[in-house]
Amino acid sequence: MKKKKLLARMAYVAICCIVASVSAFAQAPVQTKVDGIIAKIDNHVILRSELEFSYLQYLAQSKQQPRPELKCEILRSMVQDKLLLARAEIDSITVEDAQVSGELDRRMNYLTAQVGGVERLEQYYNKTVKQLKDELRRTVRDQLVMEKMQQEITGKVTVTPKEIKRYFNEIPRDSLPYFSSEVELGHIVKFAEVSKQQKAAARQQLEEIRKRILAGEDFATLAKQYSQDPGSAQEGGVLGFFKKKELVPEYEAAALKLEPGQISNVVESQFGFHLIQMIERKGQEFNTRHILIKPATATVNVQEAVTALDSIRTLIMNDSLTFAKAAKEFSDDKATKDNGGMIANRATGSTYTPMDQVDPAIFFVIDTMEVGEVSKPVAFRTEDGREAARIIYVKSKSVPHQANLDDDYQKIASAALNEKKSKAVDTWFRKNFDSVYIEIDPEYQDCKVLQLTN
Numbered sequence: 001m002k003k004k005k006l007l008a009r010m011a012y013v014a015i016c017c018i019v020a021s022v023s024a025f026a027q028a029p030v031q032t033k034v035d036g037i038i039a040k041i042d043n044h045v046i047l048r049s050e051l052e053f054s055y056l057q058y059l060a061q062s063k064q065q066p067r068p069e070l071k072c073e074i075l076r077s078m079v080q081d082k083l084l085l086a087r088a089e090i091d092s093i094t095v096e097d098a099q100v101s102g103e104l105d106r107r108m109n110y111l112t113a114q115v116g117g118v119e120r121l122e123q124y125y126n127k128t129v130k131q132l133k134d135e136l137r138r139t140v141r142d143q144l145v146m147e148k149m150q151q152e153i154t155g156k157v158t159v160t161p162k163e164i165k166r167y168f169n170e171i172p173r174d175s176l177p178y179f180s181s182e183v184e185l186g187h188i189v190k191f192a193e194v195s196k197q198q199k200a201a202a203r204q205q206l207e208e209i210r211k212r213i214l215a216g217e218d219f220a221t222l223a224k225q226y227s228q229d230p231g232s233a234q235e236g237g238v239l240g241f242f243k244k245k246e247l248v249p250e251y252e253a254a255a256l257k258l259e260p261g262q263i264s265n266v267v268e269s270q271f272g273f274h275l276i277q278m279i280e281r282k283g284q285e286f287n288t289r290h291i292l293i294k295p296a297t298a299t300v301n302v303q304e305a306v307t308a309l310d311s312i313r314t315l316i317m318n319d320s321l322t323f324a325k326a327a328k329e330f331s332d333d334k335a336t337k338d339n340g341g342m343i344a345n346r347a348t349g350s351t352y353t354p355m356d357q358v359d360p361a362i363f364f365v366i367d368t369m370e371v372g373e374v375s376k377p378v379a380f381r382t383e384d385g386r387e388a389a390r391i392i393y394v395k396s397k398s399v400p401h402q403a404n405l406d407d408d409y410q411k412i413a414s415a416a417l418n419e420k421k422s423k424a425v426d427t428w429f430r431k432n433f434d435s436v437y438i439e440i441d442p443e444y445q446d447c448k449v450l451q452l453t454n
Contacts (some may be wrong), residue, residue, distance in 0.1 A: 038441040039449070041082035043089070044268075049235040051075055064239070072447035079449050080429055081146055087437045088149045095144040098245045103140050104133050113383040118230040129231030130240060153428045154216070159413060168405055169414035176403045181355045184361065184395035186341035188312060188326055189333040190305035192387040198295040199268075206266045206273045206293045212265060219277050219289060228272065229292040237289035241282065251276065255288045256307045302379045305389040309377035313391050316374055323374065333386070341393065350414070351395075362392060368393045 024341040032211050039046040055071045064070070088094075108121075108129060115121045124129055127135075159167075187307050203263035209226060213219050220236025228234040244252065250269040258264060258278035267274045315321040321329075327341030336343060345353045355363070375392040382388055403406060433450055440449050 004149055019414075020252060036441075038444060039079055039082070040087035040437065040439040041079060042436045042438075044085055046066070046078050047081060054078070072444070072449070075444060075447055076449050079440070083436060083438070084149045085142055085434065086148045088145050090435070091149075091152075093145060093149050093152065095141060095148060096245075097243050099144060099449075100137060101246045104137060107136070107140070107167065108133065109383050118179065120231065120453070121339075128234060130235065136204065136241065142332055143198045150421075150425060154424050157417070157421050157424050159417045163170055163420070164409070164413045164416045165405065167419065168403075168412050171403075178400070178402050179398065179408065180400050182352045182398045183355055183358065183366065184351045185343045185353065185358070185366065186323055186327065186393040186395060187336065187343060187383075187390045188309065188323070188331040188341050188393075189336075189388055189390045191307050191332045191382075192302040192305050192329070192389070193423070195294040195301070199273075202273050202293045202295040203266055203268075206275050209293075210263065210266065210275050217262070223289060223291045226293065227291040227340060228294045229290070232292075233292070235289075237277075237291055238279065239288055239290065241285040241287045242284040243285050255286060258288075258294070299439070302387050302389050306377040307377065311389050313374055321392055333390075344396070350411075352398075352411075365392055366394055371395070377451065 034048055035049045037045045038048050054074050100181045112118055112121050115124055211223055223237030224233055226236055231238050248269045250267055254267040255276050260278050262278055264276040272292050275291045277289050312326050316323055316326055324340030327337050331337040341353045365378055371394050377389045377391050378414055379389045
């Protein structure tokens, strides 16, 4: 039963963190019953459609046959997650708006890369990026709060070497996992820089648009015609209400100097050049529209980035600089530069990636490399469409093998720690079920949702 519960939790978390980033704004599946509330946990509810969607998504991903007990396990996980949210409210556990916005951007970039660009993403869902973000924002906030609440519960949980060894020895020999070949990879990225001439041309174009607006033309109409922000252009440039620190600093600083109706000067940010109009203020929030012009990138010269990386590689190869230090000092990839340049496995968060899951563009670079080698600079395009170059470091490679403490100590330690944390969370649930109001629809009474097992 314990394994089933963990499996259900893994299923629901996977749906929430990856697939449900799509499901939050995808079409709901056809239902045979009228939708309605099937569980209440303080101020939080679970709809029948939410349970059905999570259940069907898991079946589709796992290719399992429908099982009523699995649906019960998923419902139990959903109730437990809502309990985390309810207790977080009681305990004043919150997350910063900037963190929510950052996670939204990360997910949008991931989805955009998966479908092949912003336009395809918007066509697929028949919604703008802004609309997708607005619909997903609450879900992302809830997930981040749940993660923070779980961290409050399990943050001090540790495992000793003795516990790790005992955990491994309790696994039946015929049940030991078989690990395929895995690799640890790092990279140092340099973005191709836009030339001064290209920047000047983009700025001049926006200056001309500003003159037309000041002469009486409609801001929204020109935004639809010229803005290169696909998330707001068709909305007349309207971004909607944001709080402080939710937008890039340059944009926010310029916007907050404006009174409703006023137009800013041309503002440069990491995204390009903006022309901003303040629409409305409400307390600590403000609503603006903008026109974004990006410098032309068709003629971006990647060679400068390649040359810079070649020099960095030479320093590393001559032992004048470690790869980790070079990444921290020179890499333009914010996601990896402070982690020694190491690329995380998106599915697990670890730095180990099965060879059959390595990005093909990277695989053909590292296929013949030895451990410790650093590749020559190679040009590539980032998930958000930027031209760049990188050097790739092979930190480790493993051969296929059955799990053992010598080769897989860190993985086994992680599994032992996760089991101990799971027990800590279960203990917390047992103690806190009575601290909030919980009501389950009689239709699901056979699921025994409020009954936890060891």
